[in-house]
Amino acid sequence: MSNIDHTVNIDLQERSYPILIGSGLLADASLFSDKLPYRHILVVSNETVAPLYLDTLKTALGNRLVEQVVLPDGEQHKTMEVMNRIFDTLMNGRFGRDCCVLALGGGVVGDMAGFAAASYQRGVAFVQVPTTLLAQVDSSVGGKTGVNHALGKNMIGAFHQPTAVVIDSDALQTLPDRELSAGLAEIIKYGFIRDADFLQWLEENMSSLLARSKPELTHAIKRSCEIKAEIVAADEYEHGVRAYLNFGHTFGHAIETSQGYGNWLHGEAVAAGMSMALTMSARLGWLDNTEVARGLAIIRSANLPVEPPPEMTTDTFLELMSRDKKVREGRIRLVLLKAIGDAIVSTDYDDNHLSATIKQCLPDHTA
Amino acid sequence: MSNIDHTVNIDLQERSYPILIGSGLLADASLFSDKLPYRHILVVSNETVAPLYLDTLKTALGNRLVEQVVLPDGEQHKTMEVMNRIFDTLMNGRFGRDCCVLALGGGVVGDMAGFAAASYQRGVAFVQVPTTLLAQVDSSVGGKTGVNHALGKNMIGAFHQPTAVVIDSDALQTLPDRELSAGLAEIIKYGFIRDADFLQWLEENMSSLLARSKPELTHAIKRSCEIKAEIVAADEYEHGVRAYLNFGHTFGHAIETSQGYGNWLHGEAVAAGMSMALTMSARLGWLDNTEVARGLAIIRSANLPVEPPPEMTTDTFLELMSRDKKVREGRIRLVLLKAIGDAIVSTDYDDNHLSATIKQCLPDHTA
Numbered sequence: 001m002s003n004i005d006h007t008v009n010i011d012l013q014e015r016s017y018p019i020l021i022g023s024g025l026l027a028d029a030s031l032f033s034d035k036l037p038y039r040h041i042l043v044v045s046n047e048t049v050a051p052l053y054l055d056t057l058k059t060a061l062g063n064r065l066v067e068q069v070v071l072p073d074g075e076q077h078k079t080m081e082v083m084n085r086i087f088d089t090l091m092n093g094r095f096g097r098d099c100c101v102l103a104l105g106g107g108v109v110g111d112m113a114g115f116a117a118a119s120y121q122r123g124v125a126f127v128q129v130p131t132t133l134l135a136q137v138d139s140s141v142g143g144k145t146g147v148n149h150a151l152g153k154n155m156i157g158a159f160h161q162p163t164a165v166v167i168d169s170d171a172l173q174t175l176p177d178r179e180l181s182a183g184l185a186e187i188i189k190y191g192f193i194r195d196a197d198f199l200q201w202l203e204e205n206m207s208s209l210l211a212r213s214k215p216e217l218t219h220a221i222k223r224s225c226e227i228k229a230e231i232v233a234a235d236e237y238e239h240g241v242r243a244y245l246n247f248g249h250t251f252g253h254a255i256e257t258s259q260g261y262g263n264w265l266h267g268e269a270v271a272a273g274m275s276m277a278l279t280m281s282a283r284l285g286w287l288d289n290t291e292v293a294r295g296l297a298i299i300r301s302a303n304l305p306v307e308p309p310p311e312m313t314t315d316t317f318l319e320l321m322s323r324d325k326k327v328r329e330g331r332i333r334l335v336l337l338k339a340i341g342d343a344i345v346s347t348d349y350d351d352n353h354l355s356a357t358i359k360q361c362l363p364d365h366t367a
Numbered sequence: 368m369s370n371i372d373h374t375v376n377i378d379l380q381e382r383s384y385p386i387l388i389g390s391g392l393l394a395d396a397s398l399f400s401d402k403l404p405y406r407h408i409l410v411v412s413n414e415t416v417a418p419l420y421l422d423t424l425k426t427a428l429g430n431r432l433v434e435q436v437v438l439p440d441g442e443q444h445k446t447m448e449v450m451n452r453i454f455d456t457l458m459n460g461r462f463g464r465d466c467c468v469l470a471l472g473g474g475v476v477g478d479m480a481g482f483a484a485a486s487y488q489r490g491v492a493f494v495q496v497p498t499t500l501l502a503q504v505d506s507s508v509g510g511k512t513g514v515n516h517a518l519g520k521n522m523i524g525a526f527h528q529p530t531a532v533v534i535d536s537d538a539l540q541t542l543p544d545r546e547l548s549a550g551l552a553e554i555i556k557y558g559f560i561r562d563a564d565f566l567q568w569l570e571e572n573m574s575s576l577l578a579r580s581k582p583e584l585t586h587a588i589k590r591s592c593e594i595k596a597e598i599v600a601a602d603e604y605e606h607g608v609r610a611y612l613n614f615g616h617t618f619g620h621a622i623e624t625s626q627g628y629g630n631w632l633h634g635e636a637v638a639a640g641m642s643m644a645l646t647m648s649a650r651l652g653w654l655d656n657t658e659v660a661r662g663l664a665i666i667r668s669a670n671l672p673v674e675p676p677p678e679m680t681t682d683t684f685l686e687l688m689s690r691d692k693k694v695r696e697g698r699i700r701l702v703l704l705k706a707i708g709d710a711i712v713s714t715d716y717d718d719n720h721l722s723a724t725i726k727q728c729l730p731d732h733t734a
Contacts, residue, residue: 080447091518096694119486121692122513122524123604146489151458157489158525237490325488327463 002031005169005218008225010141011233015161019141019225021218025168026053026129029060035164036127038100040065042093044086044113045104046073049131052174057104057129067093071109076262078108078148080156086116100125100163106132106179107139107266111157114145118160128162131171133183133217134267137190137224138245140165142232148261152323153253159237167225169218177210177303182267184209184302185248187220189274190227192295193244196341198223199298206301244343247335248274254320255308264309271304272361280357281336284349291340310363317358369398372536372585375592377508378600382528386508386592388585392535393420393496396427402531403494405467407432409460411453411480412471413440416498419541424471424496434460438476443629445475445515447523453483467492467530473499473546474506474633478524481512485527495529498538500550500584501634504557504591505612507532509599515628519690520620526604534592536585544670549634551576551669552615554587556641557594559662560611563708565590566665573668611710614702615641621687622675631676638671639728647724648703651716658707677730684725 008019018035025031041064045054050070058066069089071082090099101124103113110128117126128140146157172180184206191199201219202209208216228245235242252273255264278295281287287295296306308317321332331347332354338344375386385402392398408431412421417437425433436456438449457466468491470480477495484493495507513524539547551573558566568586569576575583595612602609619640622631645662648654654662663673675684688699698714699721705711 080451084447087516087523091516091522091690094690094694096697097692098695115486119482119513119523119525121522122511122526144489146486149454149458155458155488156454156486158486159489323458323461325464327461328465330463 002028002034004031006222008222008229010161010229012161012236017161017163017165019165019167019229021167021169021222021225023168023170023214025166026171027056027060029062031166032060033062035166036061036100038064038098038125040095040099041067041102042086042090042095042099043068043102043104044071044109044116045069046071046106046109048073049105049109053104053131053171071112073108074262075108075148075256075266076260078112078261080147083112083116083147086113087120090116090120095120095124097121097124100127102127102129103140104129104131105135106130107135110135110140111145111154112147114143114160114162115147115157118145118158123160126160126162128165130165130167132175132179133172133221134179134186136167136221137183138186138228140167141225141228143236151257152325153256153261155325167221169214169221172212172217178265179267180210180212181303182265185267185271185274185299185304187224188298188302189245189247189270190224192274192337192340193247193335193343194227194231194341195223199340203298203301206298210303243333243345244335247337247343248277250321250324250332250334251276251308251317253324254317255312257320258312258316259309268305271299271302272306272308275299275306276308276357276361277334277336279361280334280349280354281338283353283357284336286336286338287340295340307361307363312362314355314358314362318355369395369401371398373589375589375596377528377596379528379603384528384530384532386532386534386596388534388536388589388592390535390537390581392533393538394423394427396429398533399427400429402533403428403467405431405465405492407462407466408434408469409453409457409462409466410435410469410471411438411476411483412436413438413473413476415440416472416476420471420498420538438479440475441629442475442515442623442633443627445479445628447514450479450483450514453480454487457483457487462487462491464488464491467494469494469496470507471496471498472502473497474502477502477507478512478521479514481510481527481529482514482524485512485525490527493527493529495532497532497534499542499546500539500588501546501553503534503588504550505553505595507534508592508595510603518624519692520623520628522692534588536581536588539579539584545632546634547577547579548670549632552634552638552641552666552671554591555665555669556612556614556637557591559641559704559707560614560702560710561594561598561708562590565594566707570665570668573665577670610700610712611702614704614710615644617688617691617699617701618643618675618684620691621684622679624687625679625683626676635672638666638669639673639675642666642673643675643724643728644701644703646728647701647721648705650720650724651703653703653705654707662707674728674730679729681722681725681729685722
């Protein structure tokens with residue numbers, strides 16, 4: 001007797017797995033007993049999430065050997081040094097290759113726990129139990145794991161698929177407003193890159209989403225996971241269409257790096273980055289001004305920024321973007337829109353257009 | 368016009384690659400131009416090997432963007448902290464996902480460079496140019512990469528296959544005697560686990576091998592790579608027969624960990640570990656005393672130890688072995704011999720036999 005409302009499957013042959021979405025799943029002992037056949041589990045969480053949900057989860061996990069490691073909260077802690085605490089706990093607890101690492105928290109916890117699971121004894125099982133909206137709709141799905149380097153975000157990591165993703169929509173009720181909005185940024189992204197109808201639905205339901213109405217949140221999570229599942233199944237290792245998921249991220253990563261990790265939330269940086277990508281798409285003649293205005297309006301309606309921080313300059317942007325993982329043969333690869341709902345990857349643009357776009361988007365561009 | 372004497376192919380579908388064996392390959396510009404289509408290469412080496420071979424290799428690499436990072440030499444430096452220097456160099460040099468990391472050195476360099484290549488931007492190309500006998504016959508082939516944890520060897524890493532392995536047999540002429548013997552330990556291992564005829568050939572040619580006679584060394588390298596290639600192709604991720612390659616290693620890792628990394632060479636610890644595994648196999652009734660004596664004699668003939676260090680105790684062994692990656696459901700999985708040339712993996716043994724074997728093998732067992 002489980003409370004699963006929706007199951008979205010990620011089809012990756014022998015690495016396939018389900019995303020289970022529902023209310024109260026964190027306390028659902030029958031679900032964990034069905035889906036997690038592991039005797040020895042390390043729960044990785046953080047100082048914010050553990051006091052709220054760790055005891056509930058441990059009760060639901062029942063009679064197994066469960067240990068825990070509680071990390072500091074925040075993107076600035078997504079480092080190799082902090083990740084080493086996971087390895088220390090695994091080693092001290094004598095976890096074998098047949099163990100499971102379970103991430104209970106947001107994207108930072110999931111990324112570090114996942115990279116630790118990928119690397120411990122060259123790979124052990126991994127389960128995601130995301131508690132933030134951003135992790136539920138994006139980072140917990142698709143197997144990207146990793147840590148930041150001082151010079152660039154997510155530069156060190158692995159592709160390591162989880163064996164299950166368990167999304168308890170109730171966890172969103174305790175999420176700070178700012179993090180709810182950050183998650184909405186990635187949800188809006190799916191509309192921009194793949195589904196104009198969904199974007200329209202988001203426009204119509206944004207106030208319900210911000211009010212944390214459960215039916216609308218559940219629909220938004222499910223639709224986001226479906227789009228991500230389809231893209232990841234088509235291109236697990238990002239040789240092609242998976243790059244679309246980085247819409248707004250190349251600009252966004254530059255903002256995050258320049259501001260110091262954790263000062264801008266990832267979703268906030270992506271929001272401003274998407275605004276810049278929309279502007280660039282218009283400059284290349286693919287979107288008209290009405291479409292850009294519509295895009296910025298929906299981002300603003302989720303209480304998200306549409307401009308980068310005022311102290312950034314065009315040169316800072318170009319410098320930081322040139323370090324991005326998406327650079328090939330020295331060209332920055334940009335994810336842009338040919339139309340609302342239709343993304344492309346381009347390196348074939350005039351550099352002047354990129355500089356002019358950045359200049360146009362900076363808050364002080366009229367100064 | 369290349370000087371390749373032998374090519375051994377590792378058949379792993381889209382991850383297949385050649386092992387190229389020959390004299391003077393480090394200086395072979397046509398080989399590198401044919402086999403390494405990378406524009407931006409980071410050579411990872413160490414303080415011992417770089418002065419000997421780095422300039423030669425860089426000349427052979429020709430007109431590309433080649434940078435280098437030179438690490439301290441020795442197993443005690445195979446740590447996450449030292450590996451971070453590779454990431455720093457990659458980030459500072461703005462290496463993109465289309466770069467290549469090239470390991471020039473022994474097993475430690477190869478393991479760290481390989482794990483860095485597996486993790487940088489979630490995976491970039493990797494080429495092995497092993498310069499020690501141990502790396503040429505074992506660690507450079509098969510895609511196991513990683514670093515040590517203070518509590519256990521190779522506990523953090525990845526499976527990441529190289530795109531080519533380039534073995535210059537001439538490099539062995541500068542190898543210290545002790546490291547030559549350490550490499551012979553892994554060569555002898557292949558005879559024990561898979562090829563009784565090869566073991567006999569090794570008995571007959573050990574003095575030529577120790578005298579570094581090129582034809583015999585080349586044959587031993589080729590035959591070792593063939594056996595490893597066959598086993599890795601059958602079981603890339605070590606769910607089955609690949610475990611045979613760990614013959615002597617569970618005992619050996621306990622020795623290495625107890626002594627502090629780098630005091631016993633890996634091959635020396637494996638040699639003593641193989642002696643213990645032979646003894647255990649005899650205790651279980653699979654080998655007779657003549658076969659054990661023959662096994663110990665060939666190990667000794669390569670100037671390798673057949674006993675663990677005198678300060679180790681049975682309890683230390685059992686404690687350290689219980690942390691090994693090969694532990695499942697709390698049982699230590701031992702690679703043993705049913706006969707010379709025929710390995711098996713066993714968890715189904717009487718614990719008293721294991722304790723008695725360790726006691727018997729310790730230098731002070733008569734005390």
